[in-house]
Amino acid sequence: MPDAELQRDEAQLRAAVLEGNAWAWRTLFDRHFGALYGYVLYRSGRDRMWAEDVVQETWLKAARAIEDFDPTRGGFEGWLKGIAENQLRNQRRREAYRRTAPLSDATDVTAKGANHAAAYELEDGVALTFAALSPAHQAVLRAKYEEQLPTAEIAAQWGATPKSVESLLSRARTAFRDAFRQLCGETKDR
Numbered sequence: 697m698p699d700a701e702l703q704r705d706e707a708q709l710r711a712a713v714l715e716g717n718a719w720a721w722r723t724l725f726d727r728h729f730g731a732l733y734g735y736v737l738y739r740s741g742r743d744r745m746w747a748e749d750v751v752q753e754t755w756l757k758a759a760r761a762i763e764d765f766d767p768t769r770g771g772f773e774g775w776l777k778g779i780a781e782n783q784l785r786n787q788r789r790r791e792a793y794r795r796t797a798p799l800s801d802a803t804d805v806t807a808k809g810a811n812h813a814a815a816y817e818l819e820d821g822v823a824l825t826f827a828a829l830s831p832a833h834q835a836v837l838r839a840k841y842e843e844q845l846p847t848a849e850i851a852a853q854w855g856a857t858p859k860s861v862e863s864l865l866s867r868a869r870t871a872f873r874d875a876f877r878q879l880c881g882e883t884k885d886r
Contacts, residue, residue: 706767713762716831725755728773736780750787754780759827825876833868840865 712720732754737747757779758765765775826834839850847865851858 702771703767706765706772709772710762710765710767714831716834721759724772728776731773732776732780735777736784739781739784746787750780750783753783756823757783760823821876821879825872825879828875829868829871832864833871836861836864836868837872 706724709720709724713724729751733747733751736750736754737744740746740750754776758776761779765772826837829837836850839845839853840847845853847861848858850856851861854861
């Protein structure tokens, strides 16, 4: 596919992903998984477990930041490889820190490591759950919690009533909670 055609195709796929189209995300995933995995496997010294972790983290980061991907600045594969390179660098830094931590801090580092692992697991679960929500639910949750806008201001920006925004926010919270519980294997009874 020529560059202009590829750029147009990736721009259309990005737009579809942002609209919540799972097929578009799957298409990007299927097209680029093999190249990304090969790249990471090579850069990780052929350590398959490390490569699999980095590839998974890369896809999660990409899912969270898909709106930052700009096809006019480069292809999706290059963008993914940039994220993967950052993940590899971060893991190398963490590993170097772990190896150089004083022995007297071993129990403290172990506790911190467990806390960090739990935090990463929670962050990944939240990201996966958020990505599964409808675009409307994502938008209202972002406005309320990331942008920290009052309901009345969201309503004014969206040309809606505060009551309708409150209702959408309530449904979005419920959808997020239910999806997160399902991801964690919990039932509504717990």
